[in-house]
Amino acid sequence: MTTYRLQVNGKVHAVDTDADTPLLYVLRNDLELNGAKFGCGLGQCGSCTVLLDGQPAMSCMVPVSIVGQRPVRTVEGLGDATTPGVLQQAFIDEQAAQCGYCIAGMIMQATALLERTPSPTDAQIRTHMAPNLCRCGTHMRILRAVRRAADTLAKGGKR
Amino acid sequence: MTVDIRRRGLLAAGGALTLSFAMPGVAAPGALPKSLEKSPWLDAWIRIEANERITVFTGKAELGQGIKTALLQVAADELRVAPGRLQLVTADTARTPDEGITAGSNSMKDSGTALRHAAGQVRARLTDLAATRLGVPASSLAMQDGAFVTGGRRVTFGQLVTGQELHLRATPTPAPPAPGPRTAIGKSVPRVDIPAKVTGGAAYVQDLRLPNMVHARVVRPPSQAARLIAVDVAAIARLPGVLKVVRDGRFVAVIADGEYRAVKAAAALARAARWEVPESLPVHPDVNAFVRAQPSEALPILARGAAGKPGRQFAARYTRPFQLHASIGPSCAVAQLVDGRYTVWTHAQGVFPLRTALAELLAVDEDTIRCIHVEGSGCYGHNGADDVAADAILLARALPGRPVRVQWMREDEHAWEPFGAAMVVQVAATLDSTGRIADWQHDVYTPAHNTRPGKAGNLLVATHLARPFAPPVPKPSPQPEGSGDRNAIPYYVLPNARVTHHFQSTPVLRTSALRGLGAYCNVFAIESFMDELARAAHSDPVAFRLRHLIDPRARDVIKLAASKFGWDGYRRPARRGRGFAFARYKNLASYCAVAVEVEVARETGLVRITRAVSAVDCGEIVSPDGVRNQIEGGIIQSASWTLLEQVRFDAARVLTVDWASYPILRFNQAPEQVDVHLIDRPGQPFLGTGEAAQGPAAAAIANAVFDAVGLRMRDLPLDRQRVRKA
Numbered sequence: 001m002t003t004y005r006l007q008v009n010g011k012v013h014a015v016d017t018d019a020d021t022p023l024l025y026v027l028r029n030d031l032e033l034n035g036a037k038f039g040c041g042l043g044q045c046g047s048c049t050v051l052l053d054g055q056p057a058m059s060c061m062v063p064v065s066i067v068g069q070r071p072v073r074t075v076e077g078l079g080d081a082t083t084p085g086v087l088q089q090a091f092i093d094e095q096a097a098q099c100g101y102c103i104a105g106m107i108m109q110a111t112a113l114l115e116r117t118p119s120p121t122d123a124q125i126r127t128h129m130a131p132n133l134c135r136c137g138t139h140m141r142i143l144r145a146v147r148r149a150a151d152t153l154a155k156g157g158k159r
Numbered sequence: 160m161t162v163d164i165r166r167r168g169l170l171a172a173g174g175a176l177t178l179s180f181a182m183p184g185v186a187a188p189g190a191l192p193k194s195l196e197k198s199p200w201l202d203a204w205i206r207i208e209a210n211e212r213i214t215v216f217t218g219k220a221e222l223g224q225g226i227k228t229a230l231l232q233v234a235a236d237e238l239r240v241a242p243g244r245l246q247l248v249t250a251d252t253a254r255t256p257d258e259g260i261t262a263g264s265n266s267m268k269d270s271g272t273a274l275r276h277a278a279g280q281v282r283a284r285l286t287d288l289a290a291t292r293l294g295v296p297a298s299s300l301a302m303q304d305g306a307f308v309t310g311g312r313r314v315t316f317g318q319l320v321t322g323q324e325l326h327l328r329a330t331p332t333p334a335p336p337a338p339g340p341r342t343a344i345g346k347s348v349p350r351v352d353i354p355a356k357v358t359g360g361a362a363y364v365q366d367l368r369l370p371n372m373v374h375a376r377v378v379r380p381p382s383q384a385a386r387l388i389a390v391d392v393a394a395i396a397r398l399p400g401v402l403k404v405v406r407d408g409r410f411v412a413v414i415a416d417g418e419y420r421a422v423k424a425a426a427a428l429a430r431a432a433r434w435e436v437p438e439s440l441p442v443h444p445d446v447n448a449f450v451r452a453q454p455s456e457a458l459p460i461l462a463r464g465a466a467g468k469p470g471r472q473f474a475a476r477y478t479r480p481f482q483l484h485a486s487i488g489p490s491c492a493v494a495q496l497v498d499g500r501y502t503v504w505t506h507a508q509g510v511f512p513l514r515t516a517l518a519e520l521l522a523v524d525e526d527t528i529r530c531i532h533v534e535g536s537g538c539y540g541h542n543g544a545d546d547v548a549a550d551a552i553l554l555a556r557a558l559p560g561r562p563v564r565v566q567w568m569r570e571d572e573h574a575w576e577p578f579g580a581a582m583v584v585q586v587a588a589t590l591d592s593t594g595r596i597a598d599w600q601h602d603v604y605t606p607a608h609n610t611r612p613g614k615a616g617n618l619l620v621a622t623h624l625a626r627p628f629a630p631p632v633p634k635p636s637p638q639p640e641g642s643g644d645r646n647a648i649p650y651y652v653l654p655n656a657r658v659t660h661h662f663q664s665t666p667v668l669r670t671s672a673l674r675g676l677g678a679y680c681n682v683f684a685i686e687s688f689m690d691e692l693a694r695a696a697h698s699d700p701v702a703f704r705l706r707h708l709i710d711p712r713a714r715d716v717i718k719l720a721a722s723k724f725g726w727d728g729y730r731r732p733a734r735r736g737r738g739f740a741f742a743r744y745k746n747l748a749s750y751c752a753v754a755v756e757v758e759v760a761r762e763t764g765l766v767r768i769t770r771a772v773s774a775v776d777c778g779e780i781v782s783p784d785g786v787r788n789q790i791e792g793g794i795i796q797s798a799s800w801t802l803l804e805q806v807r808f809d810a811a812r813v814l815t816v817d818w819a820s821y822p823i824l825r826f827n828q829a830p831e832q833v834d835v836h837l838i839d840r841p842g843q844p845f846l847g848t849g850e851a852a853q854g855p856a857a858a859a860i861a862n863a864v865f866d867a868v869g870l871r872m873r874d875l876p877l878d879r880q881r882v883r884k885a
Contacts, residue, residue, distance in 0.1 A: 018399070018419065025419040034366040035359030037536075039487050040569040041422075044818040047487055074359065081354040091357045095349065095784055098792055099223025099537030100356030101488040107357060129826045133818065135487045136223055136537045137795030139829040141788070 004064050008033070009077030017064055024048045024059040027074060035075035035104035039133070046132030049105035050074050056112040056131075075104040078111065086157050087111060090149035091142075098136030106132050110146045119154055122147065189331050194218065194273035198256030201284070202325040204277035205234070211305055211317040213238065213245050215274065218258025219266040220250040220508060220532040221352060224849055225785040226266045228350045232343035232781050233271050237278030238316075239302040242343050247351075250510045250532035260509035260611060262540065262672060263640065264748055264847030267781065271845045279339075280329055288319040341841065347784035352534070364506050364533035365491045369562040372493065373402060374418040375554045376425035378411040378432060379571055380623065382812040383669065384439040387411070390432040398424045405557045408625035412550065412565075414558055422568070438810035441667060446478040446874065450583045450604050455661035460638050461648050464655030468597035473695060474587040477684035479875045480805035482579040483815075484673055485823060488536025489567035490543030490576075494551035496559045501528045503555075505548040506535025509611065513545050516612035517552050520621050520628070528552075539796070541671035542576045543567055545612050546619040553620060570816040575619060578806055579673030580606045580643060580666075584684035594696035596707060599656040601685070605643035606663040607633030608676040619669075630669075635662045640745050646678035646854060649685050650743045651707035668808070675853035678744060679797070680875070682854025683861065686740035687873065690862040700739050700862065701726055710743070712776050715838055716752040717741050719774035723836050724754035734758050735769065736867025740858035742851075749777040749851035750838075753794065755859040759867045764879030766802055766864055768830035771856070776838040778846040786848050787835040793852030794833055799824035801857040802877050 001016045008031060015030045022041075027033045027050070036059050039047030043061040050059045053070040078085030084092060087107050097103045106129065113120055113128040120128070125146050134142065191199065198204070198218070206214045215234045221227045227247055235242040248254055250261070258269055282302075289307035290297040292314050300307045306315040355362045380387065390411060392404040400420035405412045413428055415421035443449040493504040501523075507513045510530035518525040530548070538544055551565045567575070582605040589598035614631045615621045621628035636642040644660035673679075693703035701721045708714055721727070721739065729737055736759070741752040756770040771794050780786055803822055807814045815821035857875070865871050870885045 017417075020423075021417075021419045025417075029368075029418050032368060033359060034361055034363075037363075037365065037488055038566060039489075040818060042569060042817055042819075044569075045487060075357070076359040079358060081358045081360055084354070084358060088357045092349065092353055095347075095353060095788060097223070097350075097353050097356050098225075098788060099487075099534070100353065100362065101223075101486075101536035103357055104359055126826045126829070133487055133823060133825065135485055135539070135796070135823065137792035137799070137824075138788070139795055139824075139826055140791055140833050143826070143829070 019065040094145040096141035096145040207320040267845035372562040374421040409623040461658035470589040479680040484542040489572040490547040491566040492548040492551035494555035495562040519615035539674040549618040577671035580670040582680040604661040608642040643677040675850040683857040686858030716774040720752035724772040738862030740855040751851040753855040757863040764883030778843040797856035
C-alpha cells in the first residue's frame with residue numbers, strides 16, 4: 001500500500017491503496033463518490049468517465065499511481081441534486097435518463113466538450129459522445145440535453 | 160366494453176377451444192384487480208401516520224422505466240394530494256405486497272390498477288371517518304392537501320388514522336371506479352429518481368456501502384460444460400487482502416477486503432484453475448440450421464377457418480440470432496448473514512420468486528431471507544440480477560456477519576446472462592384475386608423465453624455446485640400472452656389462419672426473457688411479410704394494413720403515425736427509403752405503429768435511421784413523457800438489436816464477451832430524429848408501454864431498407880457485413 005495525494009473536485013485527499021488500483025475504484029470505494037460507474041473495466045463503454053486535467057478519461061483504465069498532481073473532476077464536482085450544474089440541470093430538464101447508469105459518464109464526457117467547444121454543432125456532439133454507451137436508448141434525450149446546456153451557456157448561464 | 164372473441168379465441172395444445180375474456184387492467188365486476196386480490200389489505204398498499212406521512216407500497220420495482228413516478232401519480236390523484244406528499248416503498252419481501260415479477264409491460268396494469276383501487280378505497284374510508292369526526296354528511300366535505308375541510312373546520316389524514324383504521328380488506332367494486340379529477344395523471348411529472356442519477360447520489364445497488372462490507376468476485380468456468388480439473392486455492396488465499404477463497408464444485412470465488420483486491424485475486428484464481436473444456440456446442444452454418452436441428456414440440460395456438468384457399472401463394476423465413484440484454488452495469492448484489500437471517504440487496508425483477516429460489520438453494524426456510532430491491536443498471540428482462548444475488552448469498556454464508564458485495568465483470572455479464580432466444584419464423588400466405596389475404600400460416604421455432612427463478616435450478620451458480628441443482632424443464636407460457644409465441648397470431652382480420660409454436664424445451668444455450676420475448680421476432684416476421692404481400696398486391700403498405708384491420712384503436716395509431724411521418728406524398732431521396740410496421744403488444748396491450756426512414760450505404764453496408772415516427776395508444780396515459788421515453792428507448796434499442804447484435808459461439812464456448820465482440824448502437828449510428836405521438840384514452844385501462852415498440856421498430860427498419868435499395872433482409876441482424884454482401 002502506498003499513500004497517494006489526489007486532487008479531486010478541488011480538494012486534496014490522502015488515499016492508502018495499492019499502486020495498480022484503477023482510479024475508478026479509489027473514487028468509488030475510498031472517496032465514496034458514486035458518479036463514476038464500473039461498466040466494463042476495458043475502456044469500451046465510458047460509464048467511468050471523469051475529467052483528468054480537463055481531458056475525458058476512462059477511470060477504469062487509469063492506475064492511481066499515474067494520476068499525480070493532475071486534478072480529477074467527477075460528476076459530484078458539477079453540483080448536487082439541490083443545486084445542479086448546467087449540464088446536470090439540462091439532463092433533468094430533458095428527462096435524459098432511463099436507468100441512468102451511464103449518465104454520470106455522459107455528463108463528464110459532455111463537460112469536456114463544452115469546455116473546449118462551447119458552441120458545438122450537433123455533429124460535433126454526436127462524434128464527441130460516441131465513446132459512451134447507453135443501453136436504454138436514451139440517445140436522443142442525451143443529445144438534446146447537451147445541446148440545451150450549450151445553449152444555456154451561450155446565453156451566459158453559469159457552468 | 161366489447162371483447163373481440165375471434166381474436167382471443169385460441170386453440171390449446173390438447174385441441175380444445177378455450178376462450179379468455181380477461182381484460183388487462185380491469186377487474187371483472189365483483190372481482191378485485193389481480194394484485195389487490197393477492198394482497199387485499201388496504202394498509203398493505205397505503206399507510207398513514209400521525210405525523211401526516213403517507214407511504215405507498217408497491218411490489219413492482221423501478222428498472223429505469225419510471226414506474227415509481229407513475230405509481231405516485233396514480234395514488235396521489237386518488238388520495239387528492241400532490242405526488243410530492245407521498246413516500247414510496249418498492250419491492251421488498253419484508254414490506255411490500257408480492258406482485259411477482261416486474262416484467263411484461265404489466266406494472267401499470269397490475270400495480271397501477273391495484274393502487275388506484277386501494278387508494279380510492281382508502282379515500283372512501285377516510286371520508287367516512289372524517290364525516291363521523293366532524294359530524295357532517297360526507298357530501299359536505301372537501302379534500303385539501305391531506306385533510307378534509309367543512310365550514311372552516313378541518314381534520315387531517317393523520318388525525319383520522321390513529322390505529323388500525325386502514326386495516327381493512329379491499330372490497331370488490333361493482334364497476335371500475337369512476338375516473339376522479341386528473342391532477343397528476345396525464346402530466347409529465349419529472350421523474351423522482353433522475354436528480355440523484357445525474358449528480359452522483361446513491362442510486363444503485365452498486366452504490367451500497369454498508370459498514371464492514373467486503374468485496375467478492377466469482378471465477379466462472381470457460382463454458383457451461385467445462386469441468387474443473389484442479390485449482391490451487393492456498394496460493395490465492397495468501398494474496399494481499401484476501402479474506403476467503405470459496406470453492407464448491409465448479410463455483411470458485413474470492414472474498415477480499417477491497418474491491419480491486421478481489422478483482423486481482425479472482426484473476427489470479429482464474430489463472431490457477433485448470434479446466435477441461437469439451438467441444439459440446441453444436442455448430443451450424445446459420446441460425447436457421449441451428450434452431451431447426453433442435454427437437455421441438457408442435458403446439459398449435461390458432462386454427463381458424465380452412466387451409467387451401469385459391470390464390471397466389473407466398474412464403475418466407477425470418478430468423479433472429481441469440482441476443483443479449485447487455486446491461487451497461489454488470490449485475491451486482493450485496494448479501495449479509497446475521498444470526499441465521501439473510502438480507503439480500505438485489506436488482507432482480509422479482510424479489511419474492513428470487514427469495515423462494517434462494518431458500519431452496521440454501522435449504523433454509525424462506526422466512527429467514529429478506530430480499531430488498533435496489534435499482535441496478537437497466538435489465539430489459541432476465542439478466543444476471545438473480546444469478547449474482549445467488550452468488551452473493553452463498554458467499555455471505557461463507558463469511559457470516561460481513562455484508563458481501565459481488566459485482567460481475569463485463570465478460571461474466573456478456574457470457575453468462577441468459578440470452579434472448581434464437582428464433583426461426585416461417586410464414587406463408589395466399590393472396591386472393593382482390594388482393595386480400597385469403598390464408599395465413601405462421602410457424603415459430605424457438606427455445607424457452609422464460610427460465611426465471613422460482614426454483615434454485617434457475618440460478619446459474621446452483622448448476623455449478625458440487626451437488627448441483629438441475630434447471631427445471633422450461634414450459635411455454637399460455638396464450639394470449641405467450642412466450643416464444645408472443646404476438647405470433649397476427650392482429651389482422653384473417654378468416655383462415657393457422658399458427659403453431661414449435662417449443663424447444665432442451666436449450667443448447669441458457670435463454671430467458673428479453674424485452675418483448677418472442678414478440679420481437681414474430682412481429683418482425685409478420686410485419687416484414689405484410690410489406691412483401693402489400694408489394695405483391697400492388698398496394699401501399701399502410702393501406703394494405705388498414706384493409707386487414709377492424710379494431711379502431713389499431714387503425715388510429717396507424718393513421719396517426721403515417722400522417723405524422725408524411726407517408727402520403729413521401730418523396731424518396733437517393734439511397735433512402737421508408738418502412739412501416741404495427742403491432743398490438745401481446746394482442747391485448749399497447750398499440751404501436753412505427754414509420755422509419757433509413758439511408759443505406761451499399762459500399763459500407765451501413766444502415767442509418769434518419770427519422771423514426773411512432774404513434775402509441777397505451778390506454779389512459781399517466782405520464783406522457785414517461786411513455787415517450789419508453790417508446791423512444793424501445794425504438795433505439797430495437798434498432799441496435801436489428802442492425803448490430805448477435806451472440807457468437809464456437810463448439811466450445813461463447814465468443815462475444817465484451818463490447819468489441821458484441822457491439823451495440825453508438826451515438827454516431829443513432830437516429831437523426833425520433834418522434835413519438837400519443838393517443839390518450841382517459842378512463843381506459845392502463846396497457847403498459849415498455850415492450851410495445853420492439854417488434855414494430857425492427858420490421859419498419861427492414862421494410863425501409865427494402866424500400867431504399869431493394870434488399871429484402873429476413874435474417875437479423877441487418878449488419879454491415881450482410882448488407883454489403885447482399
